[in-house]
Amino acid sequence: MLILSRKKGEAISIGKDIVIRVVGIEGDNVKLGIDAPKNMKILRTELYEEIIDENREAAKVTDDVLKDLGISFGK
Amino acid sequence: MIINTKRFGQIEINDGKIITFINGLMGFENLKKYALMDHPGTNFLKWLQSVEDPEVSLPVVNPTVFFPDYSPIISQNELEALKIEEPEQAVVLCVITVSHDVQKATVNLKAPIIINTDKRLADQVIAENHEYLVRQPLNLRKPSQRRCEGC
Numbered sequence: 001m002l003i004l005s006r007k008k009g010e011a012i013s014i015g016k017d018i019v020i021r022v023v024g025i026e027g028d029n030v031k032l033g034i035d036a037p038k039n040m041k042i043l044r045t046e047l048y049e050e051i052i053d054e055n056r057e058a059a060k061v062t063d064d065v066l067k068d069l070g071i072s073f074g075k
Numbered sequence: 076m077i078i079n080t081k082r083f084g085q086i087e088i089n090d091g092k093i094i095t096f097i098n099g100l101m102g103f104e105n106l107k108k109y110a111l112m113d114h115p116g117t118n119f120l121k122w123l124q125s126v127e128d129p130e131v132s133l134p135v136v137n138p139t140v141f142f143p144d145y146s147p148i149i150s151q152n153e154l155e156a157l158k159i160e161e162p163e164q165a166v167v168l169c170v171i172t173v174s175h176d177v178q179k180a181t182v183n184l185k186a187p188i189i190i191n192t193d194k195r196l197a198d199q200v201i202a203e204n205h206e207y208l209v210r211q212p213l214n215l216r217k218p219s220q221r222r223c224e225g226c
Contacts, residue, residue, distance in 0.1 A: 058170045
């Protein structure tokens with residue numbers, strides 16, 4: 001991982017299309033402003049990783065568990 | 076076209092029905108083409124079967140079947156990328172996770188899948204609502220545990 005130090009107001013460029021700026025600092029909390037192409041997903045890393053894990057877990061469902069689905073979801 | 080799938084064997088898909096996930100699904104970003112299939116014997120469970128990787132298929136549901144008030148707040152950028160201008164153009168599905176115990180099944184309300192059915196474009200997006208979880212319990216009960224027909 002590349003480590004750079006920035007002060008409030010300073011920014012980091014990633015390639016030609018992405019800019020991350022330190023917009024505010026309050027104690028432990030750093031507020032970041034992000035400029036990036038509209039098609040890029042920007043989200044908190046822990047949320048991204050949680051969704052990745054969940055998608056992969058969902059894809060693993062096995063047939064024996066599925067047999068119960070028709071019954072349990074019956075409304 | 077005919078594709079091989081791990082879960083359903085060899086199946087026939089109407090090419091015109093293939094959905095293009097513009098960014099893939101999170102965790103499967105390299106796979107962009109999926110077929111949406113019904114689960115035999117149920118009317119609420121569907122499958123997103125990858126056309127490109129036979130091993131990949133995700134169970135999805137219409138979230139309003141379980142959460143009638145579900146109203147995900149989605150960014151304008153993500154809707155524009157799917158060329159969605161009116162809510163009616165969008166179909167919303169959520170991935171369900173049913174690992175071992177069906178009664179512990181959860182649904183991902185935080186990252187719904189939005190499909191523009193006319194253009195066959197889709198994306199998995201983030202609902203800005205704080206109250207929606209990646210693992211929202213469905214709280215299902217087996218029929219024998221229900222006290223009455225209407226429960």
